[in-house]
Amino acid sequence: MVVGIVGLGLMGGSMGLAVKNLEFIDKVVGIDHNQSHCESAVSLNLVDEIVDLEGLKQSDVIFLAIPVEGIINSLKNLIDIPPNTTIIDLGSTKAKIVENIPTQIRKNFVAAHPMTGTEKFGPTAALKNLYKDKIVVLCNLDESGEHQRNTAWRIFEEIGMKIVTMDAKEHDRHAAYISHLPHAISYALANAVMAQEDAKNILILAAGGFRDMSRLAKSSPVMWEEIFKQNKKNLLEAMDHFEEELKRCRELINNEEWESLHNWMKDANKLHDIL
Amino acid sequence: MVVGIVGLGLMGGSMGLAVKNLEFIDKVVGIDHNQSHCESAVSLNLVDEIVDLEGLKQSDVIFLAIPVEGIINSLKNLIDIPPNTTIIDLGSTKAKIVENIPTQIRKNFVAAHPMTGTEKFGPTAALKNLYKDKIVVLCNLDESGEHQRNTAWRIFEEIGMKIVTMDAKEHDRHAAYISHLPHAISYALANAVMAQEDAKNILILAAGGFRDMSRLAKSSPVMWEEIFKQNKKNLLEAMDHFEEELKRCRELINNEEWESLHNWMKDANKLHDIL
Numbered sequence: 001m002v003v004g005i006v007g008l009g010l011m012g013g014s015m016g017l018a019v020k021n022l023e024f025i026d027k028v029v030g031i032d033h034n035q036s037h038c039e040s041a042v043s044l045n046l047v048d049e050i051v052d053l054e055g056l057k058q059s060d061v062i063f064l065a066i067p068v069e070g071i072i073n074s075l076k077n078l079i080d081i082p083p084n085t086t087i088i089d090l091g092s093t094k095a096k097i098v099e100n101i102p103t104q105i106r107k108n109f110v111a112a113h114p115m116t117g118t119e120k121f122g123p124t125a126a127l128k129n130l131y132k133d134k135i136v137v138l139c140n141l142d143e144s145g146e147h148q149r150n151t152a153w154r155i156f157e158e159i160g161m162k163i164v165t166m167d168a169k170e171h172d173r174h175a176a177y178i179s180h181l182p183h184a185i186s187y188a189l190a191n192a193v194m195a196q197e198d199a200k201n202i203l204i205l206a207a208g209g210f211r212d213m214s215r216l217a218k219s220s221p222v223m224w225e226e227i228f229k230q231n232k233k234n235l236l237e238a239m240d241h242f243e244e245e246l247k248r249c250r251e252l253i254n255n256e257e258w259e260s261l262h263n264w265m266k267d268a269n270k271l272h273d274i275l
Numbered sequence: 276m277v278v279g280i281v282g283l284g285l286m287g288g289s290m291g292l293a294v295k296n297l298e299f300i301d302k303v304v305g306i307d308h309n310q311s312h313c314e315s316a317v318s319l320n321l322v323d324e325i326v327d328l329e330g331l332k333q334s335d336v337i338f339l340a341i342p343v344e345g346i347i348n349s350l351k352n353l354i355d356i357p358p359n360t361t362i363i364d365l366g367s368t369k370a371k372i373v374e375n376i377p378t379q380i381r382k383n384f385v386a387a388h389p390m391t392g393t394e395k396f397g398p399t400a401a402l403k404n405l406y407k408d409k410i411v412v413l414c415n416l417d418e419s420g421e422h423q424r425n426t427a428w429r430i431f432e433e434i435g436m437k438i439v440t441m442d443a444k445e446h447d448r449h450a451a452y453i454s455h456l457p458h459a460i461s462y463a464l465a466n467a468v469m470a471q472e473d474a475k476n477i478l479i480l481a482a483g484g485f486r487d488m489s490r491l492a493k494s495s496p497v498m499w500e501e502i503f504k505q506n507k508k509n510l511l512e513a514m515d516h517f518e519e520e521l522k523r524c525r526e527l528i529n530n531e532e533w534e535s536l537h538n539w540m541k542d543a544n545k546l547h548d549i550l
Contacts, residue, residue: 188520190543212487221540245463265496
């Protein structure tokens with residue numbers, strides 16, 4: 001089986017590293033519009049070789065590891081793939097993508113969101129075990145062909161992922177709260193702090209807390225701009241709820257309602273029972 | 276030299292572990308209003324023995340590793356210590372504490388904020404290397420006695436800390452942005468997400484991002500309620516600035532100004548150059 005990877009950054013490059021040693025994978029090929037990414041991907045052994053679009057279409061499985069608007073735009077170039085080809089996208093949004101799959105290749109397509117990543121990007125960010133022991137959410141799986149469902153399932157299982165299935169719209173609502181909102185907050189925190197504090201004091205006072213809270217603010221603007229665009233409605237709703245909580249915190253501090261503030265913090269502590 | 280530690284949780288317990296093997300420390304004694312913390316601290320070897328208030332006052336160095344309101348309240352019990360005793364507080368706020376040191380023991384007192392910690396608390400959270408290679412901010416050091424300055428400096432250096440000096444009011448303003456604001460945000464995020472999402476979906480979709488962003492929400496309400504109380508004014512100002520940034524993000528998404536959103540994210544990426 002030949003695997004083709006579109007986009008040789010963190011997600012695509014790590015997928016190359018993850019699948020290349022699987023017994024049933026004969027070759028991993030890659031494509032990236034950034035020429036230096038192609039060169040790095042080969043020299044870092046993320047893929048065996050770089051191909052053009054025609055070469056890509058000869059792959060048995062095509063991973064789309066590019067920003068979510070790019071995923072939609074790339075599909076028009078793939079409508080003439082063979083019936084048994086499996087296309088798997090790795091985008092962080094799912095509803096807009098599944099809505100925009102051309103009918104001709106709907107059965108070829110498996111919509112996936114691996115719940116893993118780092119704030120780093122580009123081929124040098126690729127990690128061999130990025131996917132291992134992590135969850136992948138597969139959406140609207142009944143719209144995919146049986147062969148493609150089985151192929152995607154097998155690959156994700158073989159690289160050590162735990163598979164969860166979900167409706168794409170449900171996924172996007174959950175992801176807005178649990179993934180996209182935290183990114184928006186982290187970007188806002190980094191900008192607020194850098195506007196008020198100089199680098200020296202940030203370095204002195206940044207213990208683990210600020211480092212963790214601002215890590216996501218280093219994420220790729222290209223990738224996150226498109227996620228926010230596709231998940232606009234859910235994200236704005238999640239931001240509303242977050243702002244209400246922060247407003248509550250502010251009011252309790254402002255009114256010096258320390259006991260209620262204490263209880264509000266204790267409510268947040270309940271996260272212990274989940275994570 | 277005998278070191279006495281008031282409060283045998285994460286910070287105090289870790290201080291016990293850090294100092295007990297220093298060549299010039301003969302004994303580490305501890306005191307905690309929670310009897311089970313005292314028992315754990317002894318069985319975990321965080322301190323050599325538990326003492327009462329009179330025993331504590333015979334220590335050469337007394338660390339106050341308790342919540343910041345408790346630090347202020349405890350000082351009235353220490354006004355009759357010998358002139359050469361050094362009291363070092365480890366609180367996360369500094370201005371209110373230095374304002375409230377009784378004149379009789381002002382020279383005995385060194386105000387310190389070690390920039391380290393975890394979201395865990397209690398004696399079992401103590402870590403041997405919590406302080407190693409971390410920064411400690413010493414505030415208003417010219418108000419401390421020379422012997423006490425030297426003693427504190429020596430201990431912090433010997434346990435591997437990098438020492439920075441700062442005015443207490445300046446410290447509190449910087450800490451509001453870089454430490455206290457991130458805690459408020461994390462509590463608010465945890466509460467917003469748990470109100471909207473069930474435990475199952477949080478577990479499925481929580482990748483490293485949400486885990487990092489919500490970690491601080493597990494922090495001790497007792498400790499943070501008192502920090503927010505003492506640093507109210509600075510924290511509310513920091514929250515204002517953060518909310519403005521989040522509002523900007525929301526407006527850019529709402530108005531679909533994707534290029535500006537991209538640039539706003541790129542600004543946040545500049546944190547790379549600092550941390």
